[in-house]
Amino acid sequence: MTSGSPSLTVSRLAYAYPDGTQALYGVDLTIERGERVALLGPNGAGKTTLVMHLNGILTAGHGTVEVAGLPVRADTLREIRRRVGLVFQDPDDQLFMPTVREDVAFGPANLGLRGAELDRRVRDALERVGMLDAIDRPPHHLSFGQRRRVAVATVLAMEPEILVLDEPSSNLDPASRRELAEILKSLDVTVLMVTHDLPYALELCERSLVMSEGVIAADGPTRALLADERLLAAHRLELPYGFAVPAQPG
Amino acid sequence: MSAGHHHPIYRPADTPVHRLPPQCKLAAVVAFAVFVVATPRERFWAFAVDALLLAAVAAAARVPAGAIVRRMAVEVPFVLFALAIPLIGTGERVQVLGLSLSAPGLWAAWNILAKATLGVVASILLAATTEPRMMLLGAERLRLPRLLVQIATFMLRYLDVILDQMRRMRVARESRGFVARDLRQAPVLAKSAGALFIRSYERGERVHLAMLSRGYTGEMPTIRDISATGRDWAMAGMLPCLAAVTALLAWSTT
Known part of the structure; x- marks a missing residue:
């Protein structure tokens, strides 16, 4: 593979929806291999639109997206979708097959894997999220937290270059939230995490990007960004009540 | 739940x-x-x-x-x-x-x-x-039309999700004092059914996005073959x- 190139490079990406609403106004960002980065921003900042560009569901109006050196284009979509693992917010959207096994196998099977190799990928991915026991269960028999973990496994099975998570902590109870954090920390993969959960970003990601009105408004160490009250206030970001981040780890 | x-x-x-x-x-x-x-x-x-x-x-x-x-x-x-x-x-x-x-x-x-x-x-x-x-x-092995089998497969997966949504909508209606007594309440139920349809349709679109994201090209891969x-x-x-x-x-x- 193309080692050396960053996992993700987005340059001057602009996009307007067919109805004319401009969502992105020139986004620039680079994520190096192995980094865990949080993408923060208020509702309507363009976070989801940006995420949809990363695996070519939306195509850039202007600018480019490259995943490990490979540009997102119509003829590279198949490989791009293998390299970018998108985990959607609602696991019921992500898990559409009748059993966990078939769901996790869906991605690698689309890549052409069959038989023992496919089986190995499925077990491997479920093992990494601690859900191997549920392999033959239907997704709707699992708890919400378990479903979210299986959703992560469905993209891990494709051995992606970068894992993109949309609101990974939403609707999770505190224990499931912590378990998911532990799993994400244990993975040896580049992560881009879209979230409103600032403490979660602080726990998991060294670096954060603040997105606001269709551009990257700030990029830096998560701790420094979250300690900057003026920055947070300017972009409708707020820490939970009683929560303060000292600029230096105490 | x-x-x-x-x-x-x-x-x-x-x-x-x-x-x-x-x-x-x-x-x-x-x-x-x-x-x-x-x-x-x-x-x-x-x-x-x-x-x-x-x-x-x-x-x-x-x-x-x-x-x-x-x-x-x-x-x-x-x-x-x-x-x-x-x-x-x-x-x-x-x-x-x-x-x-x-x-x-x-x-x-x-x-x-x-x-x-x-x-x-x-x-x-x-x-x-x-x-x-x-x-x-x-049914798939017996060469039934794949599209029909796929539709039935999705129904099997999402029936409980949709029933659950329906139940939540009923609870929301009744929590605000709605009681279905006779035909005069039918418009409310009809609107609920419409809302449920739109929600399910939107979910269909999101599921399709999720499928595309994992390399779906219009053909379901055969994962289990008996x-x-x-x-x-x-x-x-x-x-x-x-x-x-x-x-x-x-x-x-x-």
Whole structure:
């Protein structure tokens, strides 16, 4: 593979929806291999639109997206979708097959894997999220937290270059939230995490990007960004009540 | 909250009937139904033989009679229809318990009742011994149109999700004092149904995005393939073969 190139490079990406609403106004960002980065921003900042560009569901109006050196284009979509693992917010959207096994196998099977190799990928991915026991269960028999973990496994099975998570902590109870954090920390993969959960970003990601009105408004160490009250206030970001981040780890 | 809706018609067990590949069972039930329908209605003994065959399958699959009888409720509308035929039928009349009934109507009612009951029981046995998911894999193996099988597969996955959504909408309605008393409340229910449809449609779009993100190109990959051996087919074939022999004997003894 193309080692050396960053996992993700987005340059001057602009996009307007067919109805004319401009969502992105020139986004620039680079994520190096192995980094865990949080993408923060208020509702309507363009976070989801940006995420949809990363695996070519939306195509850039202007600018480019490259995943490990490979540009997102119509003829590279198949490989791009293998390299970018998108985990959607609602696991019921992500898990559409009748059993966990078939769901996790869906991605690698689309890549052409069959038989023992496919089986190995499925077990491997479920093992990494601690859900191997549920392999033959239907997704709707699992708890919400378990479903979210299986959703992560469905993209891990494709051995992606970068894992993109949309609101990974939403609707999770505190224990499931912590378990998911532990799993994400244990993975040896580049992560881009879209979230409103600032403490979660602080726990998991060294670096954060603040997105606001269709551009990257700030990029830096998560701790420094979250300690900057003026920055947070300017972009409708707020820490939970009683929560303060000292600029230096105490 | 949304956990654990089992499909109670399926009765998990490990019997030779449960272990048969689903495509064999599906084909056997369809063939059995065809031979039952082809049996002349005047040969009562032939239907008794068919019933005995099903009883043998039920015993082998360890499906209790009570479970079958309860599931036979789906047949009730047909029974009502069949019972009406002798009353409204024309032709020669016979007196039964003081009622004047049409003789051809009685025959027609018996014909519908006997054949439908055998078919329904065979289907119940199929459903009791085959997981819904396996049934669809079997249908796929039998070369049923893939699109239909895919639609049924998604229905199987999302039925509980949609029912759950429906239940939440009902709770939300009732929490704000709504009571469905008579027809005047119908517009509210109709709007709820519309909202549910739109939500399901939107979910469909999101699911499609999720599928595209994992490399879907319009063709579902075959992940689980269940092959059937000659022995499986021979075993499943016993039921329709015996029914065919019964039908043949019934015809030849006229």
